[in-house]
Amino acid sequence: GHIELARPVFHPGFIIKVKKILECICVNCGKLKADISDPTFADKIRHVRDPKARMAAVWSHCKTKKVCETDEP
Incomplete structure (x- = not known):
């Protein structure tokens, strides 16, 4: 079940994780700010096994970065 509250309440354990995820997303288009096709970035991410790392x-x-690399002028 659940409890209906008068105001929204955010779980304090997830606030930092959600903030970090939102900081990785472009505000204009919703894509990841990093360019996945960049071989150095892709290799760095691909070889990290631990999800937190x-x-x-x-x-x-x-x-x-403020916007994703594809939107930069």
Whole structure:
């Protein structure tokens, strides 16, 4: 079951993960900010087996970008 609350409540354990995921997504088009076709990025991600470490690698690559690489002028 569930409880109907007067206001939305966010689970504090997921806030940081959701924030990091949203920081990796382009605001304009909804694509990943990193270019997956870039061989150095793809190799770096492909060889990381741990999901947390993989997410950290993707996030560290995407956090400095404002839009995805395909939308840059």
